[in-house]
Amino acid sequence: MISREKRAAASAAASPYAHLTYQHRLNFYDEPPRYNITLDEFESCAIDRLRILSEIESCLARNRSPEDMKTVIDAQCRKFLPLDANTASKLVDVDAQRKRDHLGHFVLRLAFCRSEELRRRFVKSETMLFRIRYELADQNEVNQFLESKKFAWEKASNGELQSLKSELIAVHPRLPWPENGSPPAYYKVNWTSVPDLVAQRKVLLRLGKAYVPATEQESIVLQEFQERIESNLDRTAKALPRLDEDDRILPILGHLADGLLAGIPMDSSFAVTEGDGVTITADMIEDLSRKHFPLCMRNLHDNLRKDKHLKHAGRLQYTLFLKGFGLTLDEAIVFWRKSYRGGKVKDDDFNKEYKYNIRHSYGQEGKRADYPPMNCARIITSQQPSAQESHGCPFKHFSIENLDTALLTKYGSCGMNSSALPEINKYVKDGHYHVACTRVYEITHNIRKGEGLGGGESVTHPNLY
Amino acid sequence: MASKDDAMNVDYDVSQPQVMFQFYKRLYPYQAIFHWLNQDHAPSRLFTHREFAFTLQGDVYLRYQSFATAEEFQREVCRRSPTRFEIGAIYNARPKDKKVMRPGALQPQRRELVFDIDMTDYDSVRTCCTDKKICARCWGFIAAAVRVLDSGLRNQFGYRQLLWVYSGRRGIHCWVSDAAAMDLTDDQRRALMAWLEVVKGSKDTAKKVNVRFKNGELHPALSSAVRILNPKEGDPATRWNFDGLILHDQDCFKNQEQWEDLLKLLGNADIADSLRKTWQSDTERTSRRKWEDLVKELRKRDKKTQSSVLHAMEEIILQYMYPRLDMEVSKHRNHLLKAPFCVHPSTGRVCVPVDPATVDDFDPERVPTVGQLLSELDRLDGVPGGWEKTSLKPYVEMLERHAQGIIQEARQGRKAAQSLEF
Numbered sequence: 001m002i003s004r005e006k007r008a009a010a011s012a013a014a015s016p017y018a019h020l021t022y023q024h025r026l027n028f029y030d031e032p033p034r035y036n037i038t039l040d041e042f043e044s045c046a047i048d049r050l051r052i053l054s055e056i057e058s059c060l061a062r063n064r065s066p067e068d069m070k071t072v073i074d075a076q077c078r079k080f081l082p083l084d085a086n087t088a089s090k091l092v093d094v095d096a097q098r099k100r101d102h103l104g105h106f107v108l109r110l111a112f113c114r115s116e117e118l119r120r121r122f123v124k125s126e127t128m129l130f131r132i133r134y135e136l137a138d139q140n141e142v143n144q145f146l147e148s149k150k151f152a153w154e155k156a157s158n159g160e161l162q163s164l165k166s167e168l169i170a171v172h173p174r175l176p177w178p179e180n181g182s183p184p185a186y187y188k189v190n191w192t193s194v195p196d197l198v199a200q201r202k203v204l205l206r207l208g209k210a211y212v213p214a215t216e217q218e219s220i221v222l223q224e225f226q227e228r229i230e231s232n233l234d235r236t237a238k239a240l241p242r243l244d245e246d247d248r249i250l251p252i253l254g255h256l257a258d259g260l261l262a263g264i265p266m267d268s269s270f271a272v273t274e275g276d277g278v279t280i281t282a283d284m285i286e287d288l289s290r291k292h293f294p295l296c297m298r299n300l301h302d303n304l305r306k307d308k309h310l311k312h313a314g315r316l317q318y319t320l321f322l323k324g325f326g327l328t329l330d331e332a333i334v335f336w337r338k339s340y341r342g343g344k345v346k347d348d349d350f351n352k353e354y355k356y357n358i359r360h361s362y363g364q365e366g367k368r369a370d371y372p373p374m375n376c377a378r379i380i381t382s383q384q385p386s387a388q389e390s391h392g393c394p395f396k397h398f399s400i401e402n403l404d405t406a407l408l409t410k411y412g413s414c415g416m417n418s419s420a421l422p423e424i425n426k427y428v429k430d431g432h433y434h435v436a437c438t439r440v441y442e443i444t445h446n447i448r449k450g451e452g453l454g455g456g457e458s459v460t461h462p463n464l465y
Numbered sequence: 466m467a468s469k470d471d472a473m474n475v476d477y478d479v480s481q482p483q484v485m486f487q488f489y490k491r492l493y494p495y496q497a498i499f500h501w502l503n504q505d506h507a508p509s510r511l512f513t514h515r516e517f518a519f520t521l522q523g524d525v526y527l528r529y530q531s532f533a534t535a536e537e538f539q540r541e542v543c544r545r546s547p548t549r550f551e552i553g554a555i556y557n558a559r560p561k562d563k564k565v566m567r568p569g570a571l572q573p574q575r576r577e578l579v580f581d582i583d584m585t586d587y588d589s590v591r592t593c594c595t596d597k598k599i600c601a602r603c604w605g606f607i608a609a610a611v612r613v614l615d616s617g618l619r620n621q622f623g624y625r626q627l628l629w630v631y632s633g634r635r636g637i638h639c640w641v642s643d644a645a646a647m648d649l650t651d652d653q654r655r656a657l658m659a660w661l662e663v664v665k666g667s668k669d670t671a672k673k674v675n676v677r678f679k680n681g682e683l684h685p686a687l688s689s690a691v692r693i694l695n696p697k698e699g700d701p702a703t704r705w706n707f708d709g710l711i712l713h714d715q716d717c718f719k720n721q722e723q724w725e726d727l728l729k730l731l732g733n734a735d736i737a738d739s740l741r742k743t744w745q746s747d748t749e750r751t752s753r754r755k756w757e758d759l760v761k762e763l764r765k766r767d768k769k770t771q772s773s774v775l776h777a778m779e780e781i782i783l784q785y786m787y788p789r790l791d792m793e794v795s796k797h798r799n800h801l802l803k804a805p806f807c808v809h810p811s812t813g814r815v816c817v818p819v820d821p822a823t824v825d826d827f828d829p830e831r832v833p834t835v836g837q838l839l840s841e842l843d844r845l846d847g848v849p850g851g852w853e854k855t856s857l858k859p860y861v862e863m864l865e866r867h868a869q870g871i872i873q874e875a876r877q878g879r880k881a882a883q884s885l886e887f
Binding site: 167170200206 | 649659
């Protein structure tokens with residue numbers, strides 16, 4: 001008799017995909033990747049995956065329908081983390097795709113195993129990602145994948161099913177029992193593998209075993225996936241201190257963790273484009289600020305107007321934003337000079353102290369670095385504003401009352417009213433600041449909930465507004 | 466011979482510390498408790514890492530007590546003489562070391578699956594007693610609940626090591642010691658409770674049972690429960706079934722308020738009106754008669770009405786008799802539950818194990834009290850002896866037999882696991 005292993009190897013060899021390192025695109029991530037990669041690859045595949053996971057969290061926080069979510073995430077995946085089936089064209093290097101997927105998961109696992117909250121969020125979004133991919137895959141693919149995993153499920157014998165016929169029909173009345181044929185396929189698993197089905201009394205229980213129709217397979221697989229990730233995270237956390245790896249990896253892992261907490265990957269940058277042909281002048285800022293600025297920038301602008309002054313961090317955040325907005329260097333200088341006029345700073349002093357800084361931000365001084373405008377992640381996670389300062393993300397740093405007042409006064413004329421506040425407050429409480437900001441955008445621009453900045457995207461950069 | 470009424474002797478006022486001290490010194494069965502919790506003869510983590518919580522005189526509450534051996538357990542209980550003590554989870558370290566650990570480092574790991582059924586949850590349906598009182602009659606509700614739950618845990622979940630313990634005043638606890646049950650996480654316990662929960666809603670909720678599938682059928686587990694509570698011809702006879710308890714002994718539909726509740730649950734205004742006419746004019750009509758009236762009235766109706774009202778009647782049976790469980794007790798591993806053989810401070814009764822096979826005949830008013838037991842010891846006239854010379858003996862033996870069964874099964878489990886390692 002050929003042993004099970006030999007038979008499996010034989011069938012794998014016979015399969016047309018035997019040459020692939022990764023036989024399936026679905027993955028339980030049981031085995032860590034065992035090859036060498038560059039530091040760049042290490043970081044970039046993790047960032048791409050983080051983008052997807054954050055988007056999943058956003059979708060969940062915004063209560064998207066499962067169908068919607070699948071569409072959105074599928075689109076995002078195609079952009080950042082494509083994963084094609086074995087049947088895809090020969091031009092697609094499926095192995096390379098799966099390798100990136102595999103790597104990204106493990107890097108993020110390292111980054112997120114350390115705190116309870118990160119772990120919980122990681123498990124939740126990874127399980128959702130797996131579920132989306134599982135549901136988008138076809139049944140054949142799924143079957144082959146599961147077979148390769150040697151799930152310890154028993155198929156209930158026909159004899160047993162016949163003896164339980166009336167009870168099974170009572171629980172699953174819509175599952176047809178053919179007149180003279182064999183009963184429908186059922187798996188017999190420990191009830192602890194399907195706690196959700198048990199909690200809803202959707203299965204028959206006998207002596208600790210649940211009889212699950214084969215059609216409910218997904219529930220079992222998802223549960224399995226989640227359990228494996230949880231226990232693996234546990235193991236990773238224990239092994240982490242022994243990673244006396246170095247100053248190369250730990251900072252990357254730290255940034256990734258920050259990225260999840262802020263809700264977006266650190267790397268989402270905004271290239272300063274030439275604009276769509278409309279030149280922004282200093283005079284236009286005032287009007288544009290009312291509707292087209294996100295709350296953080298409105299806040300900075302209004303404080304600038306009120307005090308005729310901004311402290312360094314606020315100035316920097318705002319200057320770079322305006323640069324991204326399309327304000328040229330000369331217009332910027334005019335704008336800031338006007339803003340400071342009448343305040344404590346005299347014109348001459350202005351030239352001496354502030355003009356240099358503005359020019360520096362535009363890359364005209366010193367090392368001539370062209371600083372990109374800060375994205376949300378940086379704004380949220382860098383220094384907390386103190387009493388005199390107004391930089392940072394208001395959704396994070398303002399108290400709820402102040403936030404509500406600010407939203408009403410600043411956006412009241414654009415359609416913001418108090419009925420929208422509880423929802424926004426909830427997002428803030430849950431730490432989903434960018435979702436809150438996106439919702440404000442939707443309300444003030446009269447956009448249907450869920451549309452976001454177009455195509456369902458959420459705010460990850462002030463300039464995207 | 467002193468009569469039963471002398472048992473709660475004035476000499477043995479359970480609120481006197483001396484009484485509890487004597488009880489702990491001479492009567493409490495430490496070895497049996499140790500065997501039951503430890504599931505082995507030599508101390509293991511199941512005992513050494515187990516939390517005990519003592520309630521001392523003056524309501525002082527001491528958590529995170531743990532002991533290395535049965536002897537240390539005995540010494541400490543005697544020294545402290547708590548008015549009661551509770552058993553918690555097995556932790557990842559010795560609970561008594563909690564103060565020297567990092568906050569949050571002490572985590573519950575394993576724990577028996579436990580249940581608590583309290584008579585007060587039945588106050589809206591029982592008619593003989595209220596509040597803190599209980600008697601052999603309203604015990605029928607507990608007896609029925611035990612039969613349903615015992616069957617469910619064994620047949621549906623496959624658990625075998627169940628210990629039922631009288632709670633000392635008006636309820637009963639169940640401890641499930643199977644390895645699989647000990648391993649259940651909080652989430653799994655929650656799922657299990659969701660499976661078991663049938664009667665939901667406060668005293669203002671009229672219809673507390675809403676468990677049918679969309680097609681109107683009951684889950685087979687619930688059909689079994691209905692059958693246990695309302696046996697058919699040929700089923701084993703029980704004293705406290707729907708007819709015996711609800712319709713006859715408790716007469717739950719006697720007065721107008723009560724039978725109006727019943728009519729509301731039928732979901733059919735027409736039938737309700739017909740029955741109301743008869744019942745309003747006959748205030749002495751027993752609940753048995755009323756139920757018969759309902760059946761007769763139903764026979765006159767069409768198939769569809771019959772089916773719908775029969776369904777409602779099944780739900781009434783469940784609403785009045787299905788176990789009313791305290792959900793919070795069972796969901797969390799770190800929940801502390803009173804230890805068996807503790808003495809109830811108000812009644813003086815000992816929390817003794819109950820055999821589910823004879824639960825129908827259990828009489829809470831005949832449970833030994835600490836006063837009675839100490840009197841029995843007095844009558845030994847200086848002959849040395851402890852629980853084995855008193856009425857407590859059969860109860861301790863029940864626990865010891867149960868514990869030995871657990872030890873056997875645990876031993877077999879270990880052997881099986883070892884043989885797999887090759």
